[in-house]
Amino acid sequence: MVARLLVLLSTALLFFGCGSLQQSRTADELRNNVNSGAAFTSRDVFEVKKPYRQVSDSVRKKWMECLDSTGTSAIHRGGNSFGSATNTYKPKAAVTGSRTELTLQHRVTGTGVTQLGGPPPEGFFIIVTDVYPVDKNVSRVDVQKHMPGYEGVIKAIHTWAEGTNMGCPDLAQ
Amino acid sequence: MVLPKPLRPLLFAAAVAGCAGAPQYKSELPPNLNIKTKLSSPSVLLTPALGGSFEADMHVTSVDRRCQKNYRGSVRLDAPAVSVGIPADQPSLLVFEFSGYSAPSRGSASSTYSTLLTPRSGYQYDVDVVYADQMYSVRVFERSPRGGGRRELERRPFSACESKASAPRDRAGADSAT
Numbered sequence: 001m002v003a004r005l006l007v008l009l010s011t012a013l014l015f016f017g018c019g020s021l022q023q024s025r026t027a028d029e030l031r032n033n034v035n036s037g038a039a040f041t042s043r044d045v046f047e048v049k050k051p052y053r054q055v056s057d058s059v060r061k062k063w064m065e066c067l068d069s070t071g072t073s074a075i076h077r078g079g080n081s082f083g084s085a086t087n088t089y090k091p092k093a094a095v096t097g098s099r100t101e102l103t104l105q106h107r108v109t110g111t112g113v114t115q116l117g118g119p120p121p122e123g124f125f126i127i128v129t130d131v132y133p134v135d136k137n138v139s140r141v142d143v144q145k146h147m148p149g150y151e152g153v154i155k156a157i158h159t160w161a162e163g164t165n166m167g168c169p170d171l172a173q
Numbered sequence: 174m175v176l177p178k179p180l181r182p183l184l185f186a187a188a189v190a191g192c193a194g195a196p197q198y199k200s201e202l203p204p205n206l207n208i209k210t211k212l213s214s215p216s217v218l219l220t221p222a223l224g225g226s227f228e229a230d231m232h233v234t235s236v237d238r239r240c241q242k243n244y245r246g247s248v249r250l251d252a253p254a255v256s257v258g259i260p261a262d263q264p265s266l267l268v269f270e271f272s273g274y275s276a277p278s279r280g281s282a283s284s285t286y287s288t289l290l291t292p293r294s295g296y297q298y299d300v301d302v303v304y305a306d307q308m309y310s311v312r313v314f315e316r317s318p319r320g321g322g323r324r325e326l327e328r329r330p331f332s333a334c335e336s337k338a339s340a341p342r343d344r345a346g347a348d349s350a351t
Contacts, residue, residue, distance in 0.1 A: 064330075065328045066286070068287075069285055069286060070284075070285050071283050071285065072281075072283050073280070073282040074281045075278070075279075075280045076279035152307050152308065156308065165308070167309060168311075169307065170284050172273070172283055172284040173215055173307040
């Protein structure tokens, strides 16, 4: 937990402190950043042998339930100096008959924390998941990420889509 | 005021535990919320053996008809089963917080899960809180006073209260948690 926090904070410093490493302000911008291989992006595409509506419903439900979260973190900066940050996550969903778009925005506030680069009011887009029908009984899930870490979320999306574990990932991990 | 040096880490540990000074939730009401908790620390660094901690709390906030929140106190979920009384027929926002503290790095982190619950008079509510393998689940069940088993309740975000208090919004198939 703490090691991850330090990695995240270090990465965040790189991210926020360097204009060339722009974070994503929209879902489409995130997709473009992933397509162009921008730093700290990754993509995971998989198929599930279940009808689109079923996969869409279960992943959307858990996305909205589990990722609507707030966390705090504190680090020891040395001596008697401590820093703290509040991480606020904002999940959203848009569903049509041919695609389910799930987005997750992340905002950081706290002492000495500045998100450079003009984040949107609800934070930068860090994960976008699209669910599509492949055929009547198969669905494709496309997870695109623009932030290091969050492997627990990726793992959870798999288990939600497959229906094997409906637990929530701890976003502080 | 200068705090004695030996006390500083202790104070910080208490502060980052998320509940430093947080008032304990107290209620004269008969218990209607029964919380069962199973926690498994996500890291060896967060275990007492290494001076760390990992714990869960439930923060109780009453919500009035105008959806104004009023924090009532917190319940430390440090026993396998805890029962408390919350007011029937009015919504309460229950926030479950999982927090860890690592002594070697003197760092901490926490995450939360929240749901609105409006208990019905005479009904009992069971909450199963499980944390394992860096994943958690919070499941709420309702039991009728007439028996007949229990049914699981869906999570209600706080925005469910806001949408009642304001004019209906056109969600157009879109969903957003607040």
